[in-house]
Amino acid sequence: MTEKRQKDAGLEAFFEAARADAPVPSTALMARVLADAEAAQPKPPAVGLIAMLIEAVGGWRGLGGLATAACAGLWIGFAGWADLDVIRSGLTGDEVGVVELMPGGEVIALLDGSEE
Amino acid sequence: MAFDLGQEAEEADLLARFGAGDEVAARLLATRLTPLALRVAVRMLGDRVEAEDVAQEAMLRLWRMAPDWQPGSAKVSTWLYRVTVNLCSDRLRRRRNVALDTVPEPEDGAAGVPEQMMDADRAAALEAALLRLPERQRQAVVLRHLEGLGNPEIAAIMDIGVEAVESLVARGKRGLVAALAGQREELGYEND
Numbered sequence: 001m002t003e004k005r006q007k008d009a010g011l012e013a014f015f016e017a018a019r020a021d022a023p024v025p026s027t028a029l030m031a032r033v034l035a036d037a038e039a040a041q042p043k044p045p046a047v048g049l050i051a052m053l054i055e056a057v058g059g060w061r062g063l064g065g066l067a068t069a070a071c072a073g074l075w076i077g078f079a080g081w082a083d084l085d086v087i088r089s090g091l092t093g094d095e096v097g098v099v100e101l102m103p104g105g106e107v108i109a110l111l112d113g114s115e116e
Numbered sequence: 117m118a119f120d121l122g123q124e125a126e127e128a129d130l131l132a133r134f135g136a137g138d139e140v141a142a143r144l145l146a147t148r149l150t151p152l153a154l155r156v157a158v159r160m161l162g163d164r165v166e167a168e169d170v171a172q173e174a175m176l177r178l179w180r181m182a183p184d185w186q187p188g189s190a191k192v193s194t195w196l197y198r199v200t201v202n203l204c205s206d207r208l209r210r211r212r213n214v215a216l217d218t219v220p221e222p223e224d225g226a227a228g229v230p231e232q233m234m235d236a237d238r239a240a241a242l243e244a245a246l247l248r249l250p251e252r253q254r255q256a257v258v259l260r261h262l263e264g265l266g267n268p269e270i271a272a273i274m275d276i277g278v279e280a281v282e283s284l285v286a287r288g289k290r291g292l293v294a295a296l297a298g299q300r301e302e303l304g305y306e307n308d
Contacts, residue, residue: 011292014245015261017238022262023158025150029168033150033175037142040179042135 127192128185135182142179150175152193152263153200159258160204162247170207174200190272197263198273201255208251245295253288260285 025033057066127148133141153174157167177199178192185192246254252274259270260281267281274281 008289011289011296014238014242014292014296017235018159018242018262019264021236021239022151022155023164023167025154025171026168029154029172030146030150032172033146034143036172036176037134037146037179038139040176040182041139041142042137042183 124191124193128187131178131182131185131192132187134179135185145178146175149178149193149196153196156197156200156258156263157204159243159246159262160201160251160254161207162243166207170200170203173203191269194269194272197259197265197269198275201259201273204255205251241296242292245292248295249288249291253284253291256281256284257288257292261289 054062127145130141130145130148134145150171153171154167157170157174158164161167161170174196178196181195246257249257255274256270259265259273260267265273267278267285270281271278274284276284
């Protein structure tokens with residue numbers, strides 16, 4: 001029994017040395033393993049371009065508001081300022097005044113040539 | 117270890133996160149588990165290059181298995197040990213099919229050993245002696261005494277009973293003592 005204990009103790013010194021001298025992965029091996037991980041990893045669901053645009057304007061609600069504003073802008077563009085009173089008075093009963101937001105804008109437009 | 121999260125549950129959690137596309141989880145798992153696969157493969161095969169291939173293959177199987185991992189089904193590390201041990205067995209089986217004279221002989225741990233062995237010498241002598249053991253004994257001894265696993269976990273890895281593990285470890289240790297007999301003093305034989 002004593003002899004067995006001696007042998008076990010002697011062997012344990014070898015085990016301990018081997019545990020302390022354990023092989024560690026090289027940088028190259030870790031790079032290979034991580035490359036495999038990247039290739040094998042399931043990707044999160046892809047976000048489509050349309051979904052990204054909808055998200056950018058605040059979701060479906062934002063998209064509804066944007067569409068309304070676009071339609072109103074289109075109508076005003078076609079109808080011109082003269083008919084704006086009709087809309088305004090129809091909605092609020094007030095008179096509509098035109099405010100010059102960009103004095104001299106015509107000059108810029110002329111320089112740009114867009115009035116011609 | 118900087119990335120050592122300590123708990124087995126966290127390994128399972130990391131695996132689930134990896135399966136959900138978390139790249140950080142991949143790095144943490146690789147840092148934690150690749151050394152485990154490499155250690156076992158080096159001790160089983162005695163060939164660093166081949167062992168690295170086995171470790172990479174074992175980790176690749178882990179990555180592929182991640183989306184199907186069932187939490188609570190087993191320890192991730194136990195699963196990886198099992199895959200590594202089996203991959204090593206495949207390699208050893210293939211080696212046996214190669215002509216014996218083309219396989220290098222393991223170093224003789226008993227030859228020319230100085231009186232006072234350095235730890236590195238002891239480690240090298242043990243690894244050489246391990247390679248002389250029958251494969252199943254080597255698996256059991258490596259998992260028990262170098263990886264520090266309990267017999268029930270080794271039984272699960274090797275797909276045998278706990279008593280069979282105990283028997284393999286005991287026979288393996290006797291084999292090691294015989295193979296290392298050259299280092300009588302180191303082994304406590306000085307009174308023989």
